[in-house]
Amino acid sequence: MKIIRQDCGIIEGVLKSVQSMADGSGDVVKEIEFVSGEGRVVKAAAFWDGGRTWRVRAALPEVGLWDYRVDARDGCFLPEQMAGSIEVSVPETQHPTLSPGRLRVAADGFHLEDGNGRPFFYLADTAWNGVLKAKLSDWERYLAVRKEQGFTAVQCVLTHWRSFPADELGEKAFVGEKPIRINPGFFQRLDDKVAAINRHGLVAALVLLWACTEKDPGHYLPEEDAVRLARYLVARYGAYRVIWMLGGDGDYRGGKAERWRRIGRALFGDNSSNLVTMHPGGQHWVADEFRGESWFDFVSYQSGHGDSDEHLRWLVEGPPAKDWVNEPHRPIINQEPNYEAHHSYHSKRTFEAYEVRRALYWSLLVSPTAGVTYGHHGIWPWMEEPGVPLDHPETGSAPSWYKGLDSPGAVSVTHLKEFFSALEWWTLRPAPELLETQPGDANPARFIAAAKAETNDFAVVYTPVGGSIPIRCKDWQPGVYRWYNPRTGEWGAKMQFSDSLTTPDQQDWVLWIGR
Structure with a gap:
């Protein structure tokens, strides 16, 4: 060799x-x-x-x-x-964030860590078409900006799919069936861009088999061919610091899960050198279907792109908020909350930075804090020019990818990262009992999320609208509190704690409570 x-x-x-x-x-x-x-x-x-x-x-x-x-x-x-x-x-x-070995699930089962046991905060951006469509120079620019903004991972697709039917040469990742015929040239054009993700100090979260529609390989390929394709991708890119999403955007619920369990076992056996998860369709919960699989490491979900009351309640009161107590414990990560600049499937309004922040903070506090994903409507399809992403007419017109680099939502993500980096975030557990009343009972858009450290040293509360927050302290006696502005990243002064606190204004706020 x-x-x-x-x-x-x-x-x-x-x-x-x-x-x-x-x-x-x-x-x-x-x-x-x-x-x-x-x-x-x-x-x-x-x-x-x-x-x-x-x-x-x-x-x-x-x-x-x-x-x-x-x-x-x-x-x-x-x-x-x-x-x-x-x-x-x-x-x-050797980038310092990539030096200490492979990522793994921490011993408590609630978060990820590196090879030295340091907690790893999964903060991903969504660039499904990034390694498929981007020019290398543009990709390098994008990765440098995202690293500077505090992101730790990038989510990408590795083959042709519904929104990328062929590359610039008109070629696909494979052709035929039983068996498929792998096209190495397709992947040679991706290699430098996949490697660049790690080179910029980011983890590559890669979809092996996108599976949403009949146009997607994970949906239409016979099982043997699906394993063949995925095995090739793992061989080609598995040496990098990656997280595998075995399936992308598919329906793996109930009886449909067995096919995916067989594929996972054939591909990874009893374990994988890299973490593995499933990226399910919108508001599909598949923890029970895969919890017993030795190759399955953490629970991903997609709260999705709606804003109806039912849709919001699924996130703040449904499986993400309830399933975390079930054993064996797995980290829980929302890999697709509503994208910035994307149309809501219900109201048809365009999601702005506020709705992005709300979904991100809710996701991080209704489950044990492990991480979350951000998305921008111009970046996930890698739009070179403004327009409607291919085969996604219901999502609305998208700006070009570079318009999303420094968007208000991306700035909010930087402030979110700064906030959690100042805390031992990996000790946080959902604590709805901290609230005397829950405004979300009457209106889910007003849901207040609360979490407390296992050590009882501090708590974090996010309110999407301003007003009074009545805190219940039965077995816990905090001494001080501070407000954090999620729009600007500014901390308020440390104040003496009282049972009822009022936000500085009527916008969304983060409350830190300590001893």
Whole structure:
């Protein structure tokens, strides 16, 4: 194996097969095992990259000599290529947020952490079409801005789908069926953009099988082909710091879940080196369907793009607010609240920064705080020019992607990140009992979300409208409070606590209460 690149702790090597594979209909993934001089084992895969070329990407955590062995007994490679040694050097580039190993679920089951046990706040932006459509220079600009704004992850799709039927050359990720024929050229045009996400210190949250409509691979592919495609994607991009969304926007409820459970088991076995979740359709709750799967790490949901009373109550009173007590515990993350500049499916109003903030803070406080996703209507479809996103007529006209970079909603996300970064946010648990009365009972748009640290050291309350907040303190005696302005990021002065507090004005506010 010839090593051609070492970047951010990832090695990339090339193997040459005995014969050329013309159409991608054969086996496109070969297992490979690396063993360090200290006996550490890392499993990876070689993936077919066209003709006689096979590539290997592996995250090898130790410098020094590593032995490798390719599991390919079909004569694909000459014997001398199937085993050997490589030298891993100190990486020239390593972003500090990506250095301490793979992300994992914390021992308490309620949040994510890095390899050193430091809590990881999942704060993602939605760029479904980003790696598919963006020019590399534009993508680099976008990632730099999002990193500066405090985001920690970016959500993207990796194949053609409903809103991206083919790339600029008119090509798809694969063609045919039983078996599909992988098109390496399609993915070669994505490689640098996927790698750039990590290079900018962000985690790549990648959809393997978008599954919303009959136009989407996760919906129409036979199960064997779905596994084949997903296995290829995992082999190609699994060395990076990624989170896998096995399914995207699909219906995995009830009996429909069994197909996805089988795909997950075939793909990941008992575990995965990267975190895995399912991104379900709007207001679908699938925790029970996947809670018992060993490969399934955390619960994602989509509160969606509506504003009816029923829609709002699903978020603040429904499964996200109730399911977190069930065991085994899993982190709970809203991966698709209402997008900024997107039309509501109910009122047809355009969501602005206020509705974005409301959904984000609600999501973070009605479940144990683990993270949340933001979205902008110009960025998720990667609009080069204003217009209605392809095959999404009900969503309304979208601005160009660069208009969304510094939008009021994105600024609010920065302030949200600054607020939670000042706290031990991973200790927060929903605490509706802190409120004497709940305005949301009569009107869900006025729902006040409250959470308290397990240590009883502090509490956080978000109110979407100004007014009085009656606090109940039976077994807890706080001493001080401060207001936080989620629109400007400004903190108010620390004040002596009283049972009834009034917001500085009639807009939305965050209340911090401490000892």
